[in-house]
Amino acid sequence: MCRLSNNLTGLFNLLTLLLSIPILITSIWLTKQSSTQCETWLQKPIIILSIFLIILSLCGFIGSCCGATWLLWLYLFVMYLLIVITFAFTVFVFVVTNKGAGEVVSNRGYKEYRLGDYSNWLQKRVNENETWERIRSCIQSGKLCEKFQTQFGNDTVQQFYQENLSALQSGCCKPSNDCNFTYHSPTVWNKTEGVVHSNPDCNVWDNDPNVLCFNCQSCKAGLLQNLKTDWKKVSIINIIFLIFLVIVYSIGCCAFRNNRARGWK
Incomplete structure (x- = not known):
């Protein structure tokens, strides 16, 4: 598994990078076409998320495939923070949407x-x-x-x-x-x-x-009722995403150990 970890980490981040670029381009184009401030406001988080994923994917890809251990360390550190934030947000959503019904x-x-x-x-x-x-x-x-x-x-x-x-x-x-x-x-x-x-x-x-x-x-x-319904759906997606992040993080840790074993910096 550890021998494949660098390739798997690189492949995952390459796919994420290839998906993030068209999402970013489309979001920017939609912002330019927006007829109301509301539509522009809704597009901004997608643009920010796309840029974040592009930078993170580049760190993971270069770090795992080109032997840049420091970039892989940065990638794993950000992934760890992402896991913590996703877990905290999921718990928060369950707490604040627990009350209220028609x-x-x-x-x-x-x-x-x-x-x-x-x-x-x-x-x-x-x-x-x-x-x-x-x-x-x-x-x-x-x-x-x-x-x-x-x-x-x-x-x-x-x-x-x-x-x-x-x-x-x-x-x-x-x-x-x-x-x-x-x-x-x-x-x-x-x-x-x-x-x-x-x-x-x-x-x-x-x-x-x-x-x-x-x-x-x-x-x-x-x-708030609409928000509660939507956030409940998001919570389910977050749990699946959290499991996925933990798996990717574990593979990335394996790749990091491989880099250290090979003496890459």
């Missing part, structure tokens, strides 16, 4: 979402004004509620109540069920004058297509 409402096909049901850390993030302004801009630029209105615009009130809405649709594009507003269309609801609502979202709701419930706590909760 609330089933009687005679409704959709669920309602409450911000207070989610972890304090997630609540704090979406309650930061600058962060929420950016997120809200992304949701609006994606025309979430325009598509929502088009999709369910012909529904009667009873038909609408039986629809299986997404967390964002339920939280951002319609008022809370607590408000008891009169249905006119999926994004137009008539308020009852003089009624005091216990749910503050009822006072925030506006039929203006640019306002709706984008400033509601339920909209933030809908986003």
Whole structure:
């Protein structure tokens, strides 16, 4: 195994390098083509990750195949940090996404979402004004509620109540069920004058297509529900990735010992 370790480490890093280059080029091209700041913001992490993988792959490839032991040592050190960070992030995701779920409402096909049901850390993030302004801009630029209105615009009130809405649709594009507003269309609801609502979202709701419930706590909760679902999927991928990293790291350690045994520096 140790005799093959240098070749295996070199091959793995060559493949990673060949995959990272087109990803980097595509990400840069998409950033140039982006029509909104939101799209550009989403592309930046991919660009940074691609550059990181290219540099790391070069260190591993040169270190294992060209006898540059110091580069292989640097590669293994970064790999070790990556393993620790991936493990810590996976644990963190499980902790912060443990709380929170949609609330089933009687005679409704959709669920309602409450911000207070989610972890304090997630609540704090979406309650930061600058962060929420950016997120809200992304949701609006994606025309979430325009598509929502088009999709369910012909529904009667009873038909609408039986629809299986997404967390964002339920939280951002319609008022809370607590408000008891009169249905006119999926994004137009008539308020009852003089009624005091216990749910503050009822006072925030506006039929203006640019306002709706984008400033509601339920909209933030809908986003967190989406985030929770996505992060749970990421956690499973992270566990597989972590196992893969440990295997590659072990092979790299073998290659490092080979280099030292051959007297390479």
